[in-house]
Amino acid sequence: MRKGIKDRGLQYALFEGYRGRLVKGLFPVAAVFIKIPFDRIDVNVHPAKTEVRFADQRRVYQCMKTTVASALAAAQTPPWEKDSPSRSETIQAPGPLRSPSIVSEPVSRYMQSIETLLPGTEAPAPAQETGNISPALSPGQTDTVPKHGFTGLQVIGQLFNTYIVCQAENRLVLVDQHAAHERILFEALKQARENRGASQGLLVPETIDLTHSAAAALEPMLEDLGALGLEIEPFGKNAFVVKAVPPLLSDADVSAMVQEIAEKLADTGFSPGIDTIMDDVLHVMACHGAIRAHQRLSVREMEELLARLDLCENPMHCPHGRPTSISWSTQEIEKLFKRIV
Amino acid sequence: MRKGIKDRGLQYALFEGYRGRLVKGLFPVAAVFIKIPFDRIDVNVHPAKTEVRFADQRRVYQCMKTTVASALAAAQTPPWEKDSPSRSETIQAPGPLRSPSIVSEPVSRYMQSIETLLPGTEAPAPAQETGNISPALSPGQTDTVPKHGFTGLQVIGQLFNTYIVCQAENRLVLVDQHAAHERILFEALKQARENRGASQGLLVPETIDLTHSAAAALEPMLEDLGALGLEIEPFGKNAFVVKAVPPLLSDADVSAMVQEIAEKLADTGFSPGIDTIMDDVLHVMACHGAIRAHQRLSVREMEELLARLDLCENPMHCPHGRPTSISWSTQEIEKLFKRIV
Structure with missing residues (x-):
């Protein structure tokens, strides 16, 4: 029944x-x-x-x-x-x-x-x-590499220094470079967390001042953040000092990132469970570490990005759920050109 | 009233x-x-x-x-x-x-x-x-060159060896290389006709055999075709010999082109007036002279094509009325990527 x-x-x-x-x-x-x-x-x-x-x-x-x-x-x-x-x-x-x-x-x-x-x-x-x-x-998810076909794309060039223009056999494909890199970093950081990831000491530790509520939310999470490779120590009152970051994030603006993490923690509260919270933290970290829109990439860098995206578990979406690529079929293009009705 | x-x-x-x-x-x-x-x-x-x-x-x-x-x-x-x-x-x-x-x-x-x-x-x-x-x-049609903004486009690359992928300030633009070249040739041939255009002798004149109706339609038009730079002489029965073509069409398959012109003439009849008939003939000539789809172009060739398209009187359509370009605004692309709602 x-x-x-x-x-x-x-x-x-x-x-x-x-x-x-x-x-x-x-x-x-x-x-x-x-x-x-x-x-x-x-x-x-x-x-x-x-x-x-x-x-x-x-x-x-x-x-x-x-x-x-x-x-x-x-x-x-x-x-x-x-x-x-x-x-x-x-x-x-x-x-x-x-x-x-x-x-x-x-x-x-x-x-x-x-x-x-x-x-x-x-x-x-x-x-x-x-x-x-x-x-x-998972009938299609055999051991074949690449898994998702992003490496099979042929890079044509970069659009607005923001999207990677590619052609597949029968499609025009645009890949959002920031969303793609966010996804790559997110999965790499998550992996690093599971393996108790490495961290890289900052040459000059960064001191940050937080609001009271952000500081109160950050303080009890310092150990969990340390497990992600993000080493932060209290520095009196609402100040903290960032001593090390995951190697993947060595280029990020550390101060802005920790600020955003603390605010996110203050917003979230503790109810959703530690895994969900850590996912949110990883989102912020991935976003700060990822190449931005309006950043010029060489063809080699674009191909590298596609290859790494292809190795992701969920390459079709950025960690926030936005698509990493959009595409048009040759038929759709030919219709717009009135070559076919 | x-x-x-x-x-x-x-x-x-x-x-x-x-x-x-x-x-x-x-x-x-x-x-x-x-x-x-x-x-x-x-x-x-x-x-x-x-x-x-x-x-x-x-x-x-x-x-x-x-x-x-x-x-x-x-x-x-x-x-x-x-x-x-x-x-x-x-x-x-x-x-x-x-x-x-x-x-x-x-x-x-x-x-x-x-x-x-x-x-x-x-x-x-x-x-x-x-x-x-x-x-x-024509408020915008001042003496400024380029007239239509095709030269202002930045070439990103070629898609399917068929479309030129470009970026404008706020748009992704695809230009159909065949349609664009058809338009360029059509206007150049028309211009040549008005100036009683030059023709270029073929090294080896080409003989073609036509059906009876095609031959009957072609015969009385030979003088007009000559004015377009297309020199054809009767060669007995339904055969003709092509002696010269407009210089713009030196790479075209002359035999297939004349065949199609004759058939077009046979289909059209004489009612629409000589200008309309000659336009139809120019369509066929432009189509045969134009670079095809699936033809590899260098960036320089693509830029040259855009520059020449820009000098056309009606660069937005091929002689058959199909669009020479289609485009998407940054807003449309961002919507597809769910960056904006």
Whole structure:
């Protein structure tokens, strides 16, 4: 029997699955079918049966989150790769993605995914909760390098010193150099955090003065920031001294960055959990470390950027969920030129 | 008093004014106000007064045609020139042209033009019928070179070996290399015709065999084609020998070109008048002489093409009415990247 239910936990898990793929203010829409053994669920919590209680709530939410995240990761082939007939047919969207932040895959794929992942069904290989991705979920994500086709792009030049103009086989592609580099740095910094990343001492430590609320928010986080390679020490009252930064950020304006981190921490508060907070901090760090718009790049630098973007886990979006690339098909261009109707 | 009338002659004159700016199958829409002295018009030819007779019909039609053509010529500033605040404010469209073949100027401009041009009104300088353009009609068309801003474009590179990717101050611009070169050749060939253009003897004259109908259509036009620099002589039965071509077409496939001209002549018949027929012939010649799509160009060649396009009278359209360029504003690109909402 299939029945719609309301569950804020599932909603939150869905949102978490979309993390880093939606610009602030956008919300995911999904039809999710959940198959679950009858003895793992209590349906008698609400007279209208619109609410249920899961025996293993955390596991269901975790499953929802990782399944959505994995499905989105598998679906994020760029449109020029989808056009190409040489691409494996296991990854095929119904059409090129118009709006890169919204994945228009057939619902059936997700349905299958969820059903496969949930325990107690006839799934051949129940997924681990540790975040391992079931092989069935990522058909195109084999060991082939490059993963996403950004390296296959041919660089034509730089537009407004801001976008990298490229051509794919059948598409004109613009890559936002700042968004792309932000994504690269974000994933590198995250990786460094997991490996308890290195840090690089500043030649001249920088002293910064904060507002009272920013200082109060920063103080208890100093150890966690240290784990990211950002070594900050209290310097009396609302002042702090920055002694070391992750090597990736050696070119950033350290003072402005720490200021923004402290303000972000003051805004956020502690409720969302340490991982979410640290993600926000990494966003700020990536943004400050990334090459800016209006910065001249050589062709070699642009190719290097594309190659590094290609190695990212989620190369299609910057950490704030904005697209890193937009593109037009040859057909769209020919229509604008009235070569075809 | 203003009253709508039906007049096929005026409709045809409107169409003629749009010549070379509309792709086949598209029709111009216009609201035209005609001020004319009462004694130069007979309104009593139709009970419902929906038809009138003009005392000087030819002059009214000619006026309509040249006024529309001049207004369109004056309005064909490319969108990136319109964006620029440094540009004189006399040429200002209500917004960037979405579809480059349709001019979205306020009606008031045209209205004023027509009123100014028609004789017997309070116009300060009645226009000549010889095609001279009243100064009031071309406010931006001063002696400044370049005329249209194509030379101001910065070449980024070539896309699909087919489009020239450029940046204007506030726009990404694609120029169709074939359409642009067609326009350049078309106007150069037309100019050559007016000056009884030079021709260049072929090292080896080319013999071509035509179908009976194509040969029959070509034969009586040989003298006119000679005036274009295309020297062809009958060679018995349906065969002809091409002895010389305009210097501009020295690289063209002469045999295929003459074949297509003959077929075009056979299709057209003689009704549209010699000027229209010769325009069609020039279209074919320009098309055969122009660089093709999928042809690699150097940056210097692309810049040269843009500079020559800039000197054309109607650089915004190829001779068949297709746009020579399309473009996106920085705002449009930033919206696609979700940098702005």
